[in-house]
Amino acid sequence: MGTIASFAGAAVSSKLLHFDDWKTENAIAITVSQAAGTFQHSQRTGGAIKRNHMGFAASNGVRSALLALEGITGAREALEGKYGFVKCHAAKKMKWKP
Secondary structure, three states: OHHHHHHHHHHHHHHHOOOOHHHHHHHHHHHHHHHOOOOHHHOOOOOHHHHHHHHHHHHHHHHHHHHHHOOOOOOOOOOOOOOOHHHHHOHHHHOOOO
């Protein structure tokens, strides 16, 4: 839900800000880059956003720490759990066996 909601947020924000098609496409492309991290930026269509990935990651980490400080909780075993990050994104590549 969080990934798809990001696309909706970009689309709605683009509409509210009266973006033309070019700006809307870029807003959605930047959202894709932040949410899914594809390699489309390497296909001669512009890769300026790639240079921001580490900043996005750092910002997300800081925001997550601040939310935890305020008492917001996350899923237990978010990395190693049955449906956790490793199983969803890296288990086959790593031959993960918990």
